[in-house]
Amino acid sequence: MMDRTDRKILIALQQERQNTKEIAAKVGLSVTPTYERIKKLEQQGIIKGYVALLDREKIGKRVVAYCQVTLLKHQKGLINTFEQEIQTFPEIMECHHVSGGFDFLLKIAVSDIKEFHQFINEKLSVLEGISNIHSSFVMNSVKESTAYKL
């Protein structure tokens, strides 16, 4: 299983991908065992992969919104269809099926309000079975991390 050292490695790698030597120094081991631990975490699928994070503003995505979507009825077929359609829209970064007052929470990133409007009108609201869409625009992302507490 996973010990204290593995957790230290994961904490470091969640912050920033670093070379083995740097990680080794942080966890107090030599390069080889550190390397082997990282490989093992990757093989076990605990580390799913490594990705580049981009600066949202610099690539011109000026609008981020969270959309609360309510479906007409909670039929399995309707939900499955919705979930499949969602995958094909690159504007949708995240889609979570949630409990509570609505069914799905979507994270949307687009260039401007015009594109957002188009997306809602021409892509999202035309999907079958949608009852309601309520959008909240992100004015400021106070904290934005991919790291889990370990």
Next chain:
Amino acid sequence: MMDRTDRKILIALQQERQNTKEIAAKVGLSVTPTYERIKKLEQQGIIKGYVALLDREKIGKRVVAYCQVTLLKHQKGLINTFEQEIQTFPEIMECHHVSGGFDFLLKIAVSDIKEFHQFINEKLSVLEGISNIHSSFVMNSVKESTAYKL
């Protein structure tokens, strides 16, 4: 500025960090110009960094919730204090100041419902100026990406 090739590079790196040779093959360039383009994108801050993504279940975070937080009043002081406190809680992965029916949208990841309950009661709700907290639990993450459309 950024051309078609740079975009291809960013698309690839947002999916998975790859070595220069692989990226070079994908964009149809040799290693050197590809390398220099990646470095330039990093220096410009378009690429903010590279992080490891972990398997949530495998590290034992069984509960993810989105919390809608409403403050008592929209005073700058109150908002600033709230935003600072938020930073110190590792259970909070994201915190967005949003428009609409509530003020902040928080993404919370914890081990179990007990820990969630403790977090809400002992950490979040005790913060000064909080009027209301409404939580939606994630039952299934249909799509979960860090990649922006390019």
Next chain:
DNA sequence: GGTGATTACAGAATTATATTCTTAAATGGA
């Protein structure tokens, strides 16, 4: 407490990749 098996560690050796350097080709105004 001893003992064999297993696991974890470290340093050297090797391989692969990143980075730099040099030169040539392409591009874009004046």
Next chain:
DNA sequence: TCCATTTAAGAATATAATTCTGTAATCACC
């Protein structure tokens, strides 16, 4: 067209990843 600037490619070098080998620590079992 010509000069300046940018972009590309291949070779050379530096750095990091990966493998290999031997040693120490750990642990179940006696």
